[in-house]
Amino acid sequence: xxxxxxFKKKTSKDIAKDRLKLVLVSDRAGVSPExxxxxxxxxxxxxxxxxxxxxDGLEIKVSQTESESHNGNxxxxxxxIPIKDMKKN
Amino acid sequence: MxxxxxxxxxxxxxxxxxxxxxxxxxxxxxxxxxxxxxxDIGLRNLDVVLGLENRIVYNxxxxxxxxxxxxxxxxxxxxxxxxxxxxxxxxxxxTAVTAEQMKKLSDExxxxxxxxxxxxxxxxxxxxKNAIAGADSALVVTTPEVSAVRxxxxxxxxxxxxxxxxxxxxxxxxxxxxxxRGDMMSxxxxxxxxxxDLIGVIPDDENIVISTNQGEPLVGTDTLAGQAYMNVCRxxxxxxxxxxxxFVREGFFSKLANLFRS
Numbered sequence: 246x247x248x249x250x251x252f253k254k255k256t257s258k259d260i261a262k263d264r265l266k267l268v269l270v271s272d273r274a275g276v277s278p279e280x281x282x283x284x285x286x287x288x289x290x291x292x293x294x295x296x297x298x299x300x301d302g303l304e305i306k307v308s309q310t311e312s313e314s315h316n317g318n319x320x321x322x323x324x325x326i327p328i329k330d331m332k333k334n
Numbered sequence: 335m336x337x338x339x340x341x342x343x344x345x346x347x348x349x350x351x352x353x354x355x356x357x358x359x360x361x362x363x364x365x366x367x368x369x370x371x372x373x374d375i376g377l378r379n380l381d382v383v384l385g386l387e388n389r390i391v392y393n394x395x396x397x398x399x400x401x402x403x404x405x406x407x408x409x410x411x412x413x414x415x416x417x418x419x420x421x422x423x424x425x426x427x428x429t430a431v432t433a434e435q436m437k438k439l440s441d442e443x444x445x446x447x448x449x450x451x452x453x454x455x456x457x458x459x460x461x462x463k464n465a466i467a468g469a470d471s472a473l474v475v476t477t478p479e480v481s482a483v484r485x486x487x488x489x490x491x492x493x494x495x496x497x498x499x500x501x502x503x504x505x506x507x508x509x510x511x512x513x514x515r516g517d518m519m520s521x522x523x524x525x526x527x528x529x530x531d532l533i534g535v536i537p538d539d540e541n542i543v544i545s546t547n548q549g550e551p552l553v554g555t556d557t558l559a560g561q562a563y564m565n566v567c568r569x570x571x572x573x574x575x576x577x578x579x580x581f582v583r584e585g586f587f588s589k590l591a592n593l594f595r596s
Contacts, residue, residue, distance in 0.1 A: 273491065
């Protein structure tokens with residue numbers, strides 16, 4: 246990516262590619278949106294036992310990351326969980 | 335021994351039948367003995383695209399059920415002495431044929447022909463399973479759209495799970511003008527996502543509609559799509575053919591067209 250691309254607006258082709266890449270990761274891994282929702286709820290249940298979190302801000306998704314051990318990309322579960330308070334009570 | 339090639343896509347309407355007709359006709363023009371098999375039972379179409387709809391007596395289901403001999407069902411294209419069509423049945427459904435029967439049919443055709451092209455129905459159900467049952471290699475057709483590419487990815491996964499030896503990609507209906515302004519994925523973009531070998535890029539060409547209207551495949555004619563399909567045929571035969579520079583030619587032709595228009 247060149248230095249000027251930074252200022253360029255994303256073309257619709259770039260949006261198509263980004264969306265496709267994301268949807269294909271979950272397609273290939275066989276992870277359905279329903280299952281993700283269930284998993285998210287379970288994660289919330291477990292974590293709220295210990296710390297107070299911002300439930301609405303919680304975001305989890307399957308994406309890709311470069312593998313350290315073997316070449317190419319591997320799927321990764323990404324979770325962003327905003328904390329309200331480290332100590333419960 | 336002939337090679338059995340399945341033409342498939344997952345999504346409907348991306349150009350499987352048009353590609354089958356043109357590649358089959360092109361291979362016949364290059365001197366190969368070719369049979370096109372329409373495996374889309376219930377939605378017969380390859381016959382009209384080839385202009386052979388008035389000559390059907392027996393069909394694929396008649397052959398597998400033993401109502402006629404294989405030779406009786408094959409329609410010889412009078413324009414090309416090496417080209418044959420095995421039409422599908424219009425009044426039956428996909429369950430009329432099993433994968434085992436298709437495998438047996440493929441082996442029979444292999445004895446007689448250099449190339450056997452299976453035109454696969456859309457979807458991933460029985461019709462798809464039948465079409466790939468006897469195939470040695472696959473041509474996956476897609477257009478540069480998110481829905482078609484997503485379905486192509488699914489199909490590639492299924493083909494790999496079925497241990498298909500070779501899977502090649504055809505990117506159909508590419509519009510160089512849209513690619514140039516960043517509003518359409520290029521063939522490179524599609525290859526990057528699907529990660530299989532590219533064997534053809536077919537530009538969006540209104541001549542395809544005209545040739546389908548007339549029932550005469552345009553492969554090998556002096557049209558962009560006609561040349562692109564002929565290149566695919568040569569690559570299937572193992573020739574190294576460089577990919578056409580669609581961007582240069584498009585510019586030239588649109589300029590020329592504009593010149594006459596004004």
